Amino acid sequence: MSNCANSCQSCSASHDEKWKQQGFRIAAFDAVIALAGNPNTGKSTVFNRLTGLRQHTGNWPGKTIARADGAFEFRSTRYRLVDLPGTYSLLSASPDEEVARDFILFGRPDVTVIVADATALERNLNLALQILQITDKAVLALNLMDEALAHGIRVDDRGLSRDLGIPVVPMSARKNDGVATLVATIDAVRTETIACSPIKFHFPVAGLEKAVAELAGELLSLYPSLPQPRWIALRLLQGDSRIREALAAGDFELLSPPRPQSP
Numbered sequence: 001m002s003n004c005a006n007s008c009q010s011c012s013a014s015h016d017e018k019w020k021q022q023g024f025r026i027a028a029f030d031a032v033i034a035l036a037g038n039p040n041t042g043k044s045t046v047f048n049r050l051t052g053l054r055q056h057t058g059n060w061p062g063k064t065i066a067r068a069d070g071a072f073e074f075r076s077t078r079y080r081l082v083d084l085p086g087t088y089s090l091l092s093a094s095p096d097e098e099v100a101r102d103f104i105l106f107g108r109p110d111v112t113v114i115v116a117d118a119t120a121l122e123r124n125l126n127l128a129l130q131i132l133q134i135t136d137k138a139v140l141a142l143n144l145m146d147e148a149l150a151h152g153i154r155v156d157d158r159g160l161s162r163d164l165g166i167p168v169v170p171m172s173a174r175k176n177d178g179v180a181t182l183v184a185t186i187d188a189v190r191t192e193t194i195a196c197s198p199i200k201f202h203f204p205v206a207g208l209e210k211a212v213a214e215l216a217g218e219l220l221s222l223y224p225s226l227p228q229p230r231w232i233a234l235r236l237l238q239g240d241s242r243i244r245e246a247l248a249a250g251d252f253e254l255l256s257p258p259r260p261q262s263p
């Protein structure tokens, strides 16, 4: 691990500088929200609904992947919204998946909104379950409900919410249906007015649970601020070279968005 893995002054300063250069006032946000989901599920439509003209586009640092950041306000809380690249999984080494995974894992958004296509729920839930392994505060935006209804697809959103352990908001972003409920739900999850208890995988394979727990413990003693050590331990045991490289480089601080400063 490099000696700038933890929050050393110079790293934070250059990190803040980078965001300032991209036009953001670091102290201008109270909370950070990530928008994740499969490609073509309406993430950017939701993003545009929430941020309107208050947005900024560019590339992810060091990559040619487009990035959109924006802002919205709800009950005096200033939110920064980050539109992540659409992905089917977080497990491969494709640059899009890496950006999405690193932001959710190391960027530690206050809430992650998973935008899902209600007409293709099974495929969308694959990614949703992966996201729930690496974050504890999330909302499922069940988008394209208008299409689902037109195709006679009905979704038991309450049952889904119970099973996933996070709130589910049925919506049609294109028609602006459910957007206000989504915002209120994000706020309620952030303030813990709504408690999340996302479903986590358990490993029935003999010995695996023990190995994950042991390695997670070792990792935490080496890197006390490491997010989601169990998930990282599992990826290391599976031989994920990207996670190994991220650990070796110790660049968690650089992967993180600027944290709001206290007034």
Ligand SMILES: Nc1nc2c(ncn2[C@@H]2O[C@H](COP(=O)(O)OP(=O)(O)OP(=O)(O)O)[C@@H](O)[C@H]2O)c(=O)[nH]1
Pocket: 037, 038, 039, 040, 041, 042, 043, 044, 045, 046, 085, 086, 087, 143, 144, 145, 146, 147, 171, 172, 173, 174, 175
């Ligand atoms: N019918 C319907 N169409 C929608 C809805 N939300 C978005 N769309 C349409 O779905 C298409 C994809 O929307 P985007 O917002 O670009 O989806 P995205 O998830 O940002 O796509 P990628 O960035 O490519 O992953 C567009 O044609 C939208 O107008 C919705 O609620 N209902």
Ligand SMILES: [Mg+2]
Pocket: 043, 044, 045
């Ligand atoms: Mg998009």
